[in-house]
Amino acid sequence: MDQIDKSYFDDELLDFFDIWMKDHGLTEQTQKAYLGDIRQFLKSASAKQITEIESIDIMRFLSTKRQRGAGDSTRNRCLASIRSFFNALVEHKYVTNNPALNIKKSKIDKQQIPSYLEGDYLALFIESIQGKYQIRNVSMFLLMSYAGLRVSELSKLNISDYNKSNAILRVNGKGRKWRIIPLPDQLVYILNLALDARIQPKKKSEQAFFISQFGRRITVRTIQKIAESNFSEFKKKHSELLGKALSSHKLRHTFATQQVIAGTDIRTLQELLGHSSIQTTQIYTHVGDKQKQEAMNRVIPILPKFQSVSK
Template sequence: MNPVIYVPQSKRLLEQLCEVLRYKHYSFKTEQAYCYWVRFFVRWCGRVGPMRHPRDMGAAEVTQFLTMLANERRVSVSTHNQALSALLFLYRDVLGIDLPWLAEVQRPTRPRRIPSVLTKAEVAALLGTMEGETALLGKLLYGTGMRLMEGLRLRVKDVDFDRQVLVVRQAKGGKDRVVMLPKSLQEALKAQMARARAVWSHDRVVGTAGVEVPDALAVKYPDLGCRWGWFWVFPSPRLSVDPRSEVERRHHLYEERLQRAIKLASAAARIAKPVSVHTLRHSFATHLLQAGTDIRTVQELLGHSDVSTTMIYTHVLKVAAGGTASPLDALMAA
């Protein structure tokens, strides 16, 4: 039995694309990325040939576009796959065209690379050069293994000091999970929540709209976004306009703020390795495995669906351990 395809009501192509993405509960970042690639595809095809609607194009145009990205733009494998996913979504889910060539379009293979991992001394040096709430957030990400957006989207109700756990909501793949709350961060986190409470109280006094809440909860419970439990642990110092609802409200801390702080801290600590926010997550997993933690436990803490994804850190351990002696050492000793 064929699945029922949602028929968008809008007339413009990009509006139809956004309508279907929202109907299927895709994230706003995915919506932005897919709109970019569809717009890019249509404009590029119009430059190399007559301007046509994607409905009137097919395998030849999609293949030429992807070939251009790989050969002329030299995009990465992940970017190439994202562009392909956007076009497949356009044809299958928006235009309702399920042509045989769609299944034959080959995705580029993403190479399995060993992630960059910091030593414990390097993590200490990195976090030691950071200050304020970015330092606390960096320590929280390293101490729990959370992704950047999982830490930024942390809400007051999901911090459990009694059980010493954090509940990560709607993580990658829409899954929830529970991670440990580092004992060394409890007091700092309580102080951060006290500062967030002051911001929340000010918003309530001046009548600011409540924070964003998932799905249709705001319709069922109109005041839910104004409740303290749903407020951000790391609120933004400024109000911003919601790009979908166009309501001015309090957002969580902007992700680039921590990303910039990590780059500056890495330079200050004179770390030669490539360092990003995600490096803290890689280091968390590697250091747990080094300490003898079971790989299934690490898999649960990271939120991986398959243990094979977590197994990449065992390769990091092999490189870091250096247990096998080089034949050159024996030769020089002789």
């Protein structure tokens, strides 16, 4: 097969993989990242047909990524991309085996603490939100910081997912896994205001809870840009935060951290966050020195009083 035919076949495989990921419920962000990884990988293995690719070809690709500055997380994502790609090919009998299955992931420091908004900064940030779409934006930020929603989940949220009378939210999470989030009264109040102020969509049939200024379902990137803009303004008023990486996802980190500090058990937190593995949730079980000291003081034993013995 000449180079032109090989390139055409690779494009066909990419189209197939794109459809496969959509069918398996992967998020738009994941689809985009995986397609980019596979495009690079197929280019690196252009001398071979897809049925000829071996583990060494994948390891060589990952090694090259590392040499070019990729960290452990990026390497592991690339490996996950290739594994998923070959899983799809095996599933539809393009190939007979997955050469990426036995390649080990890079070990990542599990003690790395996710950054979050400490103390009163979260309340100050929420109060700082201004502008024409204030209620919509406040509602989105509150759902991330007080209900633990991901940005992608905000984008997918429909009006029908919100039950006013029962004060619950149905969340369509990763891998099309649904979870139920009970909402506190204060959050219900804000969401009701957001519904009243909801932008009129261009299509009357549009059921998205959050609508962009252009009358369409708000996108993940739009939410991220709104957060970036508001955090930028917030940092101008709080110079002590200038070196801190704050983003829309950090609001979810803040929610998880608040829950841990409040004493929420790890299994409940896993359910609230929609994690498929409890190991993912465990990165949030970090508390500051103050919380550690308070915990130790709560369980200190009542010791008997000893008199010094003088010789």
